[in-house]
Amino acid sequence: MLYAIYNFxxxxxxxxxxxxxxxxxxALLPIYIKQQxxxxxxxxxxxxxxxxxxxxxxxxxxxxxxxxxxxxxxxxPYSGCLPMLLSFLILFGVIDxxxxxxxxxxxxxxxxxxxxVEEAYNVDMTAMFVNEINLSDEEISKLxxxxxxxxNDIVRDAKKILEYYNKNCLTDGKTTVDIANFKSxxxxxxxxxxxxxxxxxxxxxxxDVNMTxxxxxxxxxxxxxxxxxxxxxxxxxxxxxxxxxxxFGDGTVALFNTLNNHYGxxxxxxxxxxxxxxxxxxxxxxxxxxxxxxxxxxxxxxxAFSERVxxxxxxxxxxxxxxxxxFLGIPLGQVPMEHMGFPMILVPILSxxxxxxxxxxxxxxxxxxxxxxxxxxxxxKVMMYGMPLISLWxxxxxxxxxxxxxxxxxxxxxxxxxxxxxxxxxxxLREKALAEYELKNKxxxxxxxxxxxxxxxxxxxxxxxxxxxxxxxxxxKADALKYGEEYKDDDDE
Numbered sequence: 001m002l003y004a005i006y007n008f009x010x011x012x013x014x015x016x017x018x019x020x021x022x023x024x025x026x027a028l029l030p031i032y033i034k035q036q037x038x039x040x041x042x043x044x045x046x047x048x049x050x051x052x053x054x055x056x057x058x059x060x061x062x063x064x065x066x067x068x069x070x071x072x073x074x075x076x077p078y079s080g081c082l083p084m085l086l087s088f089l090i091l092f093g094v095i096d097x098x099x100x101x102x103x104x105x106x107x108x109x110x111x112x113x114x115x116x117v118e119e120a121y122n123v124d125m126t127a128m129f130v131n132e133i134n135l136s137d138e139e140i141s142k143l144x145x146x147x148x149x150x151x152n153d154i155v156r157d158a159k160k161i162l163e164y165y166n167k168n169c170l171t172d173g174k175t176t177v178d179i180a181n182f183k184s185x186x187x188x189x190x191x192x193x194x195x196x197x198x199x200x201x202x203x204x205x206x207x208d209v210n211m212t213x214x215x216x217x218x219x220x221x222x223x224x225x226x227x228x229x230x231x232x233x234x235x236x237x238x239x240x241x242x243x244x245x246x247x248f249g250d251g252t253v254a255l256f257n258t259l260n261n262h263y264g265x266x267x268x269x270x271x272x273x274x275x276x277x278x279x280x281x282x283x284x285x286x287x288x289x290x291x292x293x294x295x296x297x298x299x300x301x302x303x304a305f306s307e308r309v310x311x312x313x314x315x316x317x318x319x320x321x322x323x324x325x326x327f328l329g330i331p332l333g334q335v336p337m338e339h340m341g342f343p344m345i346l347v348p349i350l351s352x353x354x355x356x357x358x359x360x361x362x363x364x365x366x367x368x369x370x371x372x373x374x375x376x377x378x379x380x381k382v383m384m385y386g387m388p389l390i391s392l393w394x395x396x397x398x399x400x401x402x403x404x405x406x407x408x409x410x411x412x413x414x415x416x417x418x419x420x421x422x423x424x425x426x427x428x429l430r431e432k433a434l435a436e437y438e439l440k441n442k443x444x445x446x447x448x449x450x451x452x453x454x455x456x457x458x459x460x461x462x463x464x465x466x467x468x469x470x471x472x473x474x475x476x477k478a479d480a481l482k483y484g485e486e487y488k489d490d491d492d493e
Contacts, residue, residue: 002097006105011320013105014327017094017405024090025412028083035083036420038076040429045075062479084387091394091406098401099282101325101333102289106317113285115309116318118276120288121263122194123304127185128255129158129193131296134183153249158182160219160248165196168203190304198266198274205268212268214256221247262287286333286399293322325401332401347403348395354410355388361417365426 001023005016048070056063067075102108102116132154143151159179166176177192200219204211214220222230226246233239248256259265264278278284292310294301302310302319310318325333329343336344391410395403 002094003105003107006324012324012327013101013321013332013401014330014404017332017401018408020094021405021408021412025409025416028086029416031083031086032416032420033424036424036426037429037433040426041433042076043430044434045070049075087409091402091409094405095398095402098332098399098405100285101321102285102318106321108314108317112309112314113288114276114278116292116305117263117278117284117288119190119305119309120291121259121265121276122190123185123301124263124291125197125256125259126190126193126304127294127296127301128259129154129161130183130185130189133158133179134297149249150251150254153251154255155179156244157248157252161193161196161200164200164219165192169195169199185299185301185304187304187306190306201266201268201274202271206271213265215260215265218246219248220253220256283335283399289318289322289325289333292318327404330400330404332404333399335397335399336403337396344400347400347407348392351395351403351407351410352388352392354407354414355391358410358414358417359388361414365417365421 002013002016002020005019006013009019010016049067052063052066052070056066097104100113102113103110108116132151135151140148140151162177162179162182166178170176177189182189182192197214200217201212201214204217211217218226222243226242230239230242230246233242261279261281263281263284264276266274267277268274281287292302292305302315305315325331330347331339331344334344336348391406395406
């Protein structure tokens with residue numbers, strides 16, 4: 001449905017979520033009306049439920065049997081749970097849409113999405129080197145010790161990769177690439193990094209079939225043999241020089257780990273086959289879309305995506321989608337827990353506060369109009385007291401678009417609660433339900449009065465009171481036999 005709203009009504013994901021929420025609330029309105037009526041009916045049974053639970057607190061089976069009898073009379077203990085269940089099912093659907101906007105909102109094929117994720121890996125990998133290489137002396141001077149170490153690691157390792165490329169990857173017509181002219185996030189430089197990384201993996205795999213990924217390679221980390229050589233070196237400066245020569249620095253390793261987590265990695269299955277293995281991260285489409293839309297120092301990362309992956313038609317759709325994932329300054333594709341600044345933090349906070357407001361309104365209405373149901377309906381308690389905290393946790397943990405839907409859902413829920421209480425007054429519904437219950441369960445004695453029942457032993461005609469007493473005694477005797485209890489007939493009852 002979000003696809004239809006976005007593509008045919010409004011080209012903004014935030015507005016589409018608002019319209020989607022309104023439509024869903026309207027479609028579920030009959031269920032909420034039924035819940036309102038069922039809650040009123042529950043008030044009729046609440047005292048009886050409480051009496052049964054008190055009377056048979058030491059006999060769970062008997063308690064269950066008596067509650068089942070009430071259900072046959074119209075008692076519905078779980079009637080309030082259906083709306084909550086539907087809300088969660090819809091929320092999970094919205095979360096999936098927000099996690100996979102390329103797939104669900106603009107219907108990009110799975111093959112194209114996979115290619116774009118791989119391309120984003122290569123573009124981001126190139127960018128992480130280029131951005132550090134392009135730092136000015138002034139910018140470098142402002143780095144703290146940790147930042148400077150990271151910068152030095154990345155620049156040094158960029159040189160190492162380019163040296164490897166020049167030595168092992170050049171073919172006829174290709175020129176060498178050095179650090180001085182590796183300063184742009186261009187399609188050519190992306191190809192250089194991609195070629196170098198895949199060549200490193202292929203060469204390592206040819207030497208040892210266990211070396212299938214970059215993280216296994218001699219360049220990425222020290223091998224066992226190199227560790228022994230390093231241990232044999234005594235001087236600290238010589239150890240540092242050896243480590244710099246034989247493996248990536250910590251700053252570079254950390255960035256590659258981030259790339260692997262976001263997008264995936266290349267893995268050798270043969271010396272000539274180095275396929276890309278997508279990450280298991282649910283956010284990989286969002287990371288790819290974010291990479292595509294990134295502009296830094298006037299450089300648009302999307303220009304480094306090849307036409308093979310993103311043709312002109314898809315390029316326009318993706319650019320539009322990236323722009324339209326922003327609503328009132330909030331990037332709906334980002335996760336608040338990863339971006340804690342303003343205005344992103346507003347999404348989980350509003351979701352939590354609106355949940356509290358709805359909880360307060362619902363509790364107040366139930367306490368005023370249906371106090372017995374408020375005491376006995378466990379599922380409703382879970383929804384009321386647990387939902388605000390659940391909303392807060394969910395809104396922090398998933399992309400802001402899902403949290404935004406959650407908040408808007410509460411806005412409509414608050415309005416709906418107020419309106420339904422006006423149109424379907426709980427007190428009036430409860431009185432009506434009580435009258436229906438009494439009418440339905442009224443003891444009909446007309447036929448019994450007409451028919452004369454005679455005691456077989458005395459020959460006396462029994463009164464209706466005596467008939468009812470004997471029926472009650474028989475029922476109690478049957479229950480006593482069923483549960484192994486001693487039955488005593490109380491003639492004076």
